[in-house]
Amino acid sequence: MVAFAMPTILTREQVTAIAALAHLELDAAELDLFSRQLGSILDYANQVQQIDTTGVPPTASLVPRQTTDRPDTVGPSLDIADTLANAPDADRTRLEGGFFKVPRVIG
Amino acid sequence: MSDAATVRGARELFRSRARSATDLCRDAIARIESLDPALHAFNTVVSEQAMARAHAIDEEFDRWRDAPLAGVPVALKDNLCTRGIRTTASSRILEHYVPPYDATVVSRLAAAGAIVVGKTNCDEFAMGSSNETSAFGPARNPWALDRIPGGTSGGSAAAIAARLTPLALGSDTGGSIRQPAALCGVIGLKPTYGRVSRFGLIAHASSLDQIGPLTRTVHDAALALEVLAGADPADATSAATPVPPYTAALTGEVRGVRVGVPRSLLEQGVDGDVSRALTAALDTLQARGATLVDVELPYAKYAIPVYYLVSTAEASSNLARYDGVRYGFRANPEPRMPNPDLRQMYAQTRARGFGPEVKRRIMLGTYVLSAGYYDAYYLKAQQVRTLILRDYEHAFQGSGAVDAIAMPTSPTPAFRIGERMSDPLQMYLADVFTVSANLAGLPAISIPCGFTRDRLPVGLQLTGRPFDEATLLRIADAYERDAPWWKEAPPILSAQPAGRDPDSRDRRNPPDHE
Numbered sequence: 122m123v124a125f126a127m128p129t130i131l132t133r134e135q136v137t138a139i140a141a142l143a144h145l146e147l148d149a150a151e152l153d154l155f156s157r158q159l160g161s162i163l164d165y166a167n168q169v170q171q172i173d174t175t176g177v178p179p180t181a182s183l184v185p186r187q188t189t190d191r192p193d194t195v196g197p198s199l200d201i202a203d204t205l206a207n208a209p210d211a212d213r214t215r216l217e218g219g220f221f222k223v224p225r226v227i228g
Numbered sequence: 229m230s231d232a233a234t235v236r237g238a239r240e241l242f243r244s245r246a247r248s249a250t251d252l253c254r255d256a257i258a259r260i261e262s263l264d265p266a267l268h269a270f271n272t273v274v275s276e277q278a279m280a281r282a283h284a285i286d287e288e289f290d291r292w293r294d295a296p297l298a299g300v301p302v303a304l305k306d307n308l309c310t311r312g313i314r315t316t317a318s319s320r321i322l323e324h325y326v327p328p329y330d331a332t333v334v335s336r337l338a339a340a341g342a343i344v345v346g347k348t349n350c351d352e353f354a355m356g357s358s359n360e361t362s363a364f365g366p367a368r369n370p371w372a373l374d375r376i377p378g379g380t381s382g383g384s385a386a387a388i389a390a391r392l393t394p395l396a397l398g399s400d401t402g403g404s405i406r407q408p409a410a411l412c413g414v415i416g417l418k419p420t421y422g423r424v425s426r427f428g429l430i431a432h433a434s435s436l437d438q439i440g441p442l443t444r445t446v447h448d449a450a451l452a453l454e455v456l457a458g459a460d461p462a463d464a465t466s467a468a469t470p471v472p473p474y475t476a477a478l479t480g481e482v483r484g485v486r487v488g489v490p491r492s493l494l495e496q497g498v499d500g501d502v503s504r505a506l507t508a509a510l511d512t513l514q515a516r517g518a519t520l521v522d523v524e525l526p527y528a529k530y531a532i533p534v535y536y537l538v539s540t541a542e543a544s545s546n547l548a549r550y551d552g553v554r555y556g557f558r559a560n561p562e563p564r565m566p567n568p569d570l571r572q573m574y575a576q577t578r579a580r581g582f583g584p585e586v587k588r589r590i591m592l593g594t595y596v597l598s599a600g601y602y603d604a605y606y607l608k609a610q611q612v613r614t615l616i617l618r619d620y621e622h623a624f625q626g627s628g629a630v631d632a633i634a635m636p637t638s639p640t641p642a643f644r645i646g647e648r649m650s651d652p653l654q655m656y657l658a659d660v661f662t663v664s665a666n667l668a669g670l671p672a673i674s675i676p677c678g679f680t681r682d683r684l685p686v687g688l689q690l691t692g693r694p695f696d697e698a699t700l701l702r703i704a705d706a707y708e709r710d711a712p713w714w715k716e717a718p719p720i721l722s723a724q725p726a727g728r729d730p731d732s733r734d735r736r737n738p739p740d741h742e
Contacts, residue, residue: 179610
């Protein structure tokens with residue numbers, strides 16, 4: 122039993138808030154499209170609310186038996202030059218082979 | 229005579245020195261060059277690299293002679309990482325990504341002597357049911373070029389159906405190996421969750437994803453699984469369960485085998501021709517000695533909503549890594565913004581790098597995981613996932629237990645390109661019979677079981693017990709012996725002057741067994 126009503130359509134404000142959480146910049150057309158489409162998908166998905174799941178444990182993963190332990194030994198790592206080759210911006214000259222660069226974080 | 233368009237045939241030709249690895253590789257590349265402009269099965273073809281590798285294998289023939297896949301050209305879905313070969317997941321955001329490492333399955337194929345010829349088209353980040361969400365345009369169905377090949381491993385399925393390579397790998401999160409296999413008339417095997425390492429597979433939904441082979445025959449799928457399966461220290465979810473010799477299970481014997489049929493699930497929404505092909509296939513299995521048993525899977529009808537709640541939640545988390553920092557596309561800040569910050573860079577990179585279906589799923593997954601909705605959607609879906617799992621456990625255990633469950637792989641044959649793109653929900657319903665095997669972690673195979681009146685392939689799906697791929701393969705192989713649909717050639721091959729299969733005589737019945 123859920124304590125609140127399920128939405129049949131998401132408002133533009135709700136969609137904007139979800140997009141912010143997901144780090145997605147949406148334009149006006151996408152906001153309209155997604156508020157309609159996500160609403161109809163959620164409407165369809167709401168049929169699971171009819172099912173009595175009292176006392177049913179959730180299944181999050183199907184990892185067989187137990188997860189595997191292994192010795193904590195040093196193995197080969199990725200090649201730094203190969204790895205940085207994919208970076209949109211990097212400094213390859215400092216800090217033992219280089220680092221990724223991002224836009225300014227602190228003003 | 230050996231058929232170079234099967235794994236078994238190519239291997240025999242190589243071993244007997246009738247054809248060198250170089251010959252086999254050159255032929256595969258020639259077929260791709262001839263047919264792929266119409267099919268668009270490949271995102272990337274690595275002709276020079278493949279020929280160099282084939283040459284190296286020929287140079288050391290004695291070393292490679294007995295390797296299980298020596299000289300076999302293979303196509304890899306473009307979401308499997310290949311060191312030094314562009315791996316895009318059919319997304320703009322990874323359009324120029326060159327992985328610094330190989331996926332475990334790629335290393336295993338290399339150790340077995342296979343030759344990678346290219347990377348196949350798929351839905352963007354393996355999200356879709358038709359290959360139409362690919363940022364590079366859809367692959368096409370070799371049986372009807374105006375139709376979808378299925379998705380998400382559509383390029384791999386089209387490549388096998390058009391005889392471009394004898395072996396392709398795909399990945400299956402909700403049917404992405406089996407559904408395109410069915411719609412293109414080839415074999416597609418989704419192994420048990422944990423049977424094959426996922427290391428190096430670009431993650432979509434980590435509790436559902438599994439890598440598997442697409443081939444023309446059941447024998448070839450069994451042989452490929454022998455190479456691919458096994459524990460991997462790099463994937464903690466891979467299982468230590470021993471890998472049996474799957475090819476040895478192909479005895480043709482199905483007497484005493486019990487095949488469950490969930491008839492009430494199949495009452496609605498299945499195309500008439502698909503339904504008739506399924507019935508005929510079940511009759512064939514019964515004639516060979518299998519027993520058909522009615523089974524009930526009461527919660528299977530909820531598999532689609534559960535799947536789209538669970539998979540989008542996992543995807544929204546997995547795709548958070550595409551932020552324009554370590555790899556992939558980065559949007560340049562808008563000139564009008566005087567002080568672009570990190571968050572704006574993330575949001576604009578993702579807005580321009582991802583296509584509409586990927587955005588839709590990230591949004592849905594973010595929503596169902598968000599505060600206030602988690603319990604109602606994500607937790608609820610995980611609980612119903614348990615009920616779906618219990619349905620299968622009940623069918624596979626105890627008195628009246630069955631060895632496999634039979635369904636159509638897809639409720640309809642291949643639809644036309646563009647037909648369902650405006651309605652995402654309608655597209656999701658294409659997965660109605662495939663998603664529950666992923667939710668329950670079970671192995672499932674799709675095998676060709678005939679054609680519609682429009683000459684479009686139909687697939688039979690068999691779902692089995694965890695880690696019992698051997699039984700599935702045995703049943704599928706027994707069926708294939710009586711119904712060798714794999715010998716039928718799609719019309720795109722009829723235009724080719726050489727190397728094609730003979731045209732079939734009867735459009736509705738399987739060709740004679742050799």
